Amino acid sequence: MAIVLGPHRYGKAETRLVRVTRDGETHTLTDLNVSIALSGDLAATHLTGDNSGVLPTDTMKNTVYAFAKKHGVGEPEEFALLLARHFLKTQGQVRAARVAIEAYGWDRLGPHSFRRQGGWTRVAEVVAMAERAQVVSGVTGLTLLNSTASEFHGFVRDRYTTLPETTDRILATAVDARWRHLGTEADWAASFDGALHALTNAFVNTYSLSLQQTLFAMGSYALHERPEIAEIRLALPNKHHYLVDLSVFDLTNDNEVFIAGDRPYGLIEGTVTRDDAPPALTEWYL
Known part of the structure; x- marks a missing residue:
């Protein structure tokens, strides 16, 4: 009987990101929970401990914050597409990149004051592969x-x-x-x-x-x-x-x-x- 490695992926889960966009005295607040998972030619790290194809999950976290500064955030689907396509393009060993986002809403109380919305949470998920990408949106609660x-x-x-x-x-x-x-x-x-x-x-x-x-x-x-x-x-x-x-x-x-x-x-x-x-x-x- 042979024992083999089945489907697998890895990534950084639940990176919390709050982005303040400052337009003069009026600010806009974006509050996200970002999870990233990569899959592809990654069996070696499981089978032999060879990490030569492993992008550290800490790097994924840092990419979320750097992209929030460089590119802004926009809508969660847009930000998820940007991240997924980045990992697919820059990591040749990766065949599929999945980015899932929970977006928490805030009601404006003033130019720079907000109240957290309750009741439901917006979600988005992108899977990007070489041939095409898939976008899923949704709501929970x-x-x-x-x-x-x-x-x-x-x-x-x-x-x-x-x-x-x-x-x-x-x-x-x-x-x-x-x-x-x-x-x-x-x-x-x-x-x-x-x-x-x-x-x-x-x-x-x-x-x-x-x-x-x-x-x-x-x-x-x-x-x-x-x-x-x-x-x-x-x-x-x-x-x-x-x-x-x-x-x-x-x-x-x-x-x-x-x-x-x-x-x-x-x-x-x-x-x-x-x-x-x-x-x-x-x-x-x-």
């Missing part, structure tokens, strides 16, 4: 809730099923979405804002018979509204809200008082894609 216009009934029952059917329930989720772009050129800010609006709008305006149905409606509307997107992947945890039994207090609970469940929770995942979309350059995950 986007919490949405409809207090009605949601039903769940007609499901399979067996001896362990206790869930009652309902024609009026709270539907809540924390959206984790990634969407793959058709190309590497776009107005990234407008594209992200448009996709976020489409996802939110579809959730608000879909009368839901299941969270699965809502997932497909959200993905479909995003593709309809954003022609630059090839496909979108969604992971929607079902944030359960349980009606409180108030009968012991001689009170009627007409869908007004709930317990917000923490765990366990249902998790609905799915991909919505254009049937003519080109295949992905490499597998991509939520």
Whole structure:
């Protein structure tokens, strides 16, 4: 029996970068978490300890900071493309460079004062190879809730099923979405804002018979509204809200008082894609 080295990569994870752009007395703040991974002709360091093809991860970190100064940051997709293409161009042993970015938003309070946004985080990931590059954008932690216009009934029952059917329930989720772009050129800010609006709008305006149905409606509307997107992947945890039994207090609970469940929770995942979309350059995950 032979033992061989399987797929492998290495890099610098979670380099924190805050970039202040000073335009006179008015400043702009960019706050990123940058992770880099390289793969290619790198087996020797695993098999023999030969590091002649290994670019130190500390160098990757330094490159992030140097590029933030030299080139600015701009949109996260733009910065990720710049970094990925740099490592691919300058390191002949590298066949693929992956750069993933989390971007944290700040609200302006004054010319140089800001308040950190909460609720959701913008993400972007670029994979660059010799033949082409792939750009994925997304959002995580986007919490949405409809207090009605949601039903769940007609499901399979067996001896362990206790869930009652309902024609009026709270539907809540924390959206984790990634969407793959058709190309590497776009107005990234407008594209992200448009996709976020489409996802939110579809959730608000879909009368839901299941969270699965809502997932497909959200993905479909995003593709309809954003022609630059090839496909979108969604992971929607079902944030359960349980009606409180108030009968012991001689009170009627007409869908007004709930317990917000923490765990366990249902998790609905799915991909919505254009049937003519080109295949992905490499597998991509939520």
